[in-house]
Amino acid sequence: MPLKRPADAASGRIMASGDPVADAVPVPDAPAGAQTPVYLAVALDVPLPGLFDYSHDRPVAPGVRVRVMFGRRAMVGMVWAVRAEPGVDADRVRPIEAVLDDLPPMPADWLRLAEFAAHYYHRPLGEVLLPVLPPSLRRPAAYTGARSAGGPVCRADRRPGATRAARARKGAGQPGVAAPLEPGDAAAPDDAGPVLTDAQARALAGLRDLLAAGNGVALLHGVTGSGKTELYLRLARQVIAAGRQALLLVPEINLTPQLEHSVRERLGDRLAVIHSRLSEGERLRAWLRASRGQADILLGTRLALFTPMPRLGLIVVDEEHDASYKQQDGLRYSARDLAVWRGHDLGIPVVLGSATPSLETWRHALDGDYRLLSLPERAQAQPLPEIRLVDTRRARLEQGFTPQLLDALEARLAQGEQSLVFINRRGYAPVLRCVSCAWVSQCRRCTAHMVLHRLGGRHVLQCHHCGDAMPVPRACPDCGDPDIQPMGRGTQRVEEFLAERFSGARILRIDADATRLKGSAEALFARAHAGEADILVGTQMVSKGHDFARLGLVGVLNADAMLFSQDFRAPERLFAQLMQVAGRAGRRQGGAQVIVQTDYPDQAVYQALLRHDYARFAAYALEERRDLGLPPFSSQALLTAQAVRVRDALDFLEAARARAQSLPESAGVRLHDPVPLRIVRVARVERAQLLFESDGRGALHRLLRTLLPGLDELARGAVQHWGIEVDPQEI
Numbered sequence: 041m042p043l044k045r046p047a048d049a050a051s052g053r054i055m056a057s058g059d060p061v062a063d064a065v066p067v068p069d070a071p072a073g074a075q076t077p078v079y080l081a082v083a084l085d086v087p088l089p090g091l092f093d094y095s096h097d098r099p100v101a102p103g104v105r106v107r108v109m110f111g112r113r114a115m116v117g118m119v120w121a122v123r124a125e126p127g128v129d130a131d132r133v134r135p136i137e138a139v140l141d142d143l144p145p146m147p148a149d150w151l152r153l154a155e156f157a158a159h160y161y162h163r164p165l166g167e168v169l170l171p172v173l174p175p176s177l178r179r180p181a182a183y184t185g186a187r188s189a190g191g192p193v194c195r196a197d198r199r200p201g202a203t204r205a206a207r208a209r210k211g212a213g214q215p216g217v218a219a220p221l222e223p224g225d226a227a228a229p230d231d232a233g234p235v236l237t238d239a240q241a242r243a244l245a246g247l248r249d250l251l252a253a254g255n256g257v258a259l260l261h262g263v264t265g266s267g268k269t270e271l272y273l274r275l276a277r278q279v280i281a282a283g284r285q286a287l288l289l290v291p292e293i294n295l296t297p298q299l300e301h302s303v304r305e306r307l308g309d310r311l312a313v314i315h316s317r318l319s320e321g322e323r324l325r326a327w328l329r330a331s332r333g334q335a336d337i338l339l340g341t342r343l344a345l346f347t348p349m350p351r352l353g354l355i356v357v358d359e360e361h362d363a364s365y366k367q368q369d370g371l372r373y374s375a376r377d378l379a380v381w382r383g384h385d386l387g388i389p390v391v392l393g394s395a396t397p398s399l400e401t402w403r404h405a406l407d408g409d410y411r412l413l414s415l416p417e418r419a420q421a422q423p424l425p426e427i428r429l430v431d432t433r434r435a436r437l438e439q440g441f442t443p444q445l446l447d448a449l450e451a452r453l454a455q456g457e458q459s460l461v462f463i464n465r466r467g468y469a470p471v472l473r474c475v476s477c478a479w480v481s482q483c484r485r486c487t488a489h490m491v492l493h494r495l496g497g498r499h500v501l502q503c504h505h506c507g508d509a510m511p512v513p514r515a516c517p518d519c520g521d522p523d524i525q526p527m528g529r530g531t532q533r534v535e536e537f538l539a540e541r542f543s544g545a546r547i548l549r550i551d552a553d554a555t556r557l558k559g560s561a562e563a564l565f566a567r568a569h570a571g572e573a574d575i576l577v578g579t580q581m582v583s584k585g586h587d588f589a590r591l592g593l594v595g596v597l598n599a600d601a602m603l604f605s606q607d608f609r610a611p612e613r614l615f616a617q618l619m620q621v622a623g624r625a626g627r628r629q630g631g632a633q634v635i636v637q638t639d640y641p642d643q644a645v646y647q648a649l650l651r652h653d654y655a656r657f658a659a660y661a662l663e664e665r666r667d668l669g670l671p672p673f674s675s676q677a678l679l680t681a682q683a684v685r686v687r688d689a690l691d692f693l694e695a696a697r698a699r700a701q702s703l704p705e706s707a708g709v710r711l712h713d714p715v716p717l718r719i720v721r722v723a724r725v726e727r728a729q730l731l732f733e734s735d736g737r738g739a740l741h742r743l744l745r746t747l748l749p750g751l752d753e754l755a756r757g758a759v760q761h762w763g764i765e766v767d768p769q770e771i
């Protein structure tokens with residue numbers, strides 16, 4: 041297992057050690073008029089360690105939400121434990137304002153998951169327990185005032201169509217009472233869906249062994265289009281038939297509609313979907329359906345991992361290598377890693393699927409920790425597309441396109457096939473510059489260029505880091521020359537060029553800008569799937585998971601940008617991204633082609649790509665990581681600091697490093713030099729980082745546990761914020 045349960049339960053500043061979950065005092069109905077106050081240790085979403093004591097006239101079960109005053113602010117907190125004595129002076133303890141009893145206490149396994157996450161990622165419990173709830177459940181205003189009408193849960197239950205759900209609530213499933221899962225269960229018919237390929241049948245047998253064993257992790261390593269989804273569906277069906285629930289995680293919101301459709305078609309309507317683009321009401325209703333056991337399948341992005349599911353029997357993490365499973369702010373958790381932990385904790389199977397597994401997961405599979413199941417070929421007997429590397433050093437480029445790529449686009453257009461031009465850069469051009477002097481469009485607040493965007497008929501400059509925007513100057517602000525030019529290109533400029541070059545072709549751009557409005561992504565993808573576009577232009581958004589029927593050609597521009605990044609994971613990410621995007625081509629018919637334009641065709645990444653050879657790439661990359669002592673052969677944590685001047689951030693990190701070195705726990709932990717971030721300034725705040733590394737996870741965590749509580753004291757003064765990130769994905 042990559043993650044181990046902590047030996048000790050989370051112990052806050054106030055709370056004594058012990059297992060608060062097991063010590064729960066289940067006394068919901070104390071006699072009326074009982075006068076001795078009890079003390080509740082309450083978790084609050086505030087950036088302070090520990091729990092906070094409040095009093096009440098009767099015990100409240102752990103996992104119940106309460107409304108309390110924190111300073112002058114009303115907040116929703118969650119009871120973590122009940123105590124006879126407060127941790128601070130009894131007369132300083134305030135009573136809680138209200139018990140929010142619109143929901144039963146959060147289940148014990150959910151509390152364990154949150155506790156583990158808090159412990160492992162070194163965050164206060166309250167920063168885990170509350171932010172992962174649907175927003176309406178943690179907003180005090182949702183429970184006060186004339187319009188609250190009993191709170192959001194009551195309102196959700198009163199909606200037309202929700203009455204049945206509300207009634208069913210009482211009889212909702214109990215955890216741990218479902219039948220064991222047997223292979224060959226009557227309820228696992230193999231007749232729905234296509235006849236499996238031999239490889240699928242073998243992999244399914246392996247997955248069913250896992251179900252029969254009751255737990256364990258499988259890596260389903262299947263090339264793009266090999267029919268992994270088909271296996272998820274069959275496995276889920278079996279789990280549901282045995283009375284259990286399945287959780288299906290996908291990396292991208294935009295993949296949910298496609299999968300939702302397949303799930304409904306094959307497994308029916310007892311489905312809930314959770315992702316960040318839902319309205320609050322939608323999110324709450326989906327969460328309620330899953331947590332009351334009314335939905336058999338929960339489909340969602342990383343935040344769905346934290347949904348309580350009383351009968352959970354299977355977790356699937358599709359495209360497990362995807363970076364979006366890592367939350368990048370607040371609690372910086374990996375939903376994939378927590379999924380593995382949750383599966384282990386519950387004793388249920390976890391399936392990780394990918395065409396290009398993360399090297400961490402791949403190594404677990406090679407070591408035998410995870411069961412490796414392979415789908416080496418496409419399901420529909422279509423060969424993988426032919427990959428061609430076109431050397432851009434010798435080519436005459438037209439707007440970044442080689443003649444080879446333009447010819448190929450032309451040919452596909454003539455055949456009535458769809459093409460995809462992939463460029464991982466949105467906007468019109470990454471920078472604007474003056475032809476006479478050295479002026480470039482620099483953000484005033486960040487050490488980054490402002491990106492030229494076309495907005496309606498106009499152009500504007502936008503910073504992708506702080507969001508600042510400004511009009512395009514008429515002339516160079518430095519020398520007055522009116523000749524200022526875009527340099528390089530993004531999706532918008534590519535779209536514009538293709539529209540000129542292939543007049544009459546229908547061009548559809550899909551990127552974060554084109555899909556900003558709710559529902560617009562769905563609409564664009566629907567058009568792409570319906571064949572209403574001849575050439576798609578898109579970023580990584582288009583590269584994942586989509587099953588375009590008529591896509592015969594993929595052209596990749598600007599892949600080299602990722603090749604020489606300082607981040608040691610850059611080649612791994614580039615390889616995965618190129619395999620993914622190549623995988624969109626030729627899924628229904630043969631003769632598909634991928635053209636990758638590069639200055640460096642001899643690089644190992646491209647050579648492995650040429651052969652669709654993940655194993656070869658992984659062997660090479662793991663070898664390199666082993667030599668350099670990098671993950672997965674070591675564990676890392678990143679301490680980051682922010683200040684107005686980077687010097688102050690660096691000084692703080694230097695002091696933290698010195699403190700760490702003075703601790704006996706630093707034995708076996710490598711402390712790197714503090715360095716400024718590559719983009720050092722964002723929104724007028726400068727940032728630096730300090731990398732901790734150790735061969736074993738244990739040593740690293742022991743050091744952090746001793747070191748972190750004292751850092752606030754070191755940070756006093758100029759440092760605005762510091763934070764720790766465990767298993768950072770970007771360095």
Ligand SMILES: Nc1ncnc2c1ncn2[C@@H]1O[C@H](COP(=O)(O)OP(=O)(O)OP(=O)(O)O)[C@@H](O)[C@H]1O
Pocket residue numbers: 234235236237240262263264265266267268269270395419420584585586587623627
């Ligand atoms: N046994 C089968 N026979 C025929 N078609 C199949 C079979 N299994 C899957 N398919 C079809 O093959 C296509 C690709 O399958 P699917 O999308 O599940 O692949 P995948 O491995 O998830 O691919 P990716 O990693 O690219 O998302 C789909 O259209 C699916 O319906």
Ligand SMILES: [Zn+2]
Pocket residue numbers: 483484485486488503504505506507508722723
């Ligand atoms: Zn900026």
